[in-house]
Amino acid sequence: IGNDEQDVWPSMRWICRVRHGDILSAGTGVVVTPATFDVVTSDSEPEVQQLTLDEVSDLARLALLGQGASPQQATALADSMTRAERDGAAAHGLFRVAAYVAGMRTGKVDGTAVPIVNDLAPGVAQVDAGNGFAATAFQAGVEPLVSKARQNGIAVLAVTNSYHVA
Numbered sequence: 001i002g003n004d005e006q007d008v009w010p011s012m013r014w015i016c017r018v019r020h021g022d023i024l025s026a027g028t029g030v031v032v033t034p035a036t037f038d039v040v041t042s043d044s045e046p047e048v049q050q051l052t053l054d055e056v057s058d059l060a061r062l063a064l065l066g067q068g069a070s071p072q073q074a075t076a077l078a079d080s081m082t083r084a085e086r087d088g089a090a091a092h093g094l095f096r097v098a099a100y101v102a103g104m105r106t107g108k109v110d111g112t113a114v115p116i117v118n119d120l121a122p123g124v125a126q127v128d129a130g131n132g133f134a135a136t137a138f139q140a141g142v143e144p145l146v147s148k149a150r151q152n153g154i155a156v157l158a159v160t161n162s163y164h165v166a
Helices: 053-066 071-086 094-106 134-152
Strands: 013-017 023-026 029-032 036-040 116-121 124-133 156-163
Touching: 053 071, 053 094, 071 094, 071 124, 071 134, 116 134, 124 134, 134 156
Parallel strands: 124 156
Antiparallel strands: 013 036, 023 029, 116 124
């Protein structure tokens, strides 16, 4: 997403368009180089291309990495968006890449934050997301949450200082 397009964000809808040749088959997986995001106004028709879930994951992860997200942040968001696309919740899928990038560009979110897991009580874990994305904090907190629930029969995970697109 170029700097010029960032200023028109509220008046346009964003789509992810994969140009011919951007997706290259690589044995067992798919490599996407580089992902492009185009602005589409309401009076133009976007090109539509169906992607596999592996392609969705790669596209989301590489787009976020290309905009400065850390591997941990980009992978957590790509995993979340891929599951959303798989489950038919497109509004939580690739649709959100532009909003995540805009959050990083405007400084509302730290795309390189490292979540810190805190053990607050036998059945309570807390993750300080460090102003990073909520998906990354949740991934960091799942293992301690499950462990605490197994030990205590119930557990709570609190995520603080996180960014989420609503």
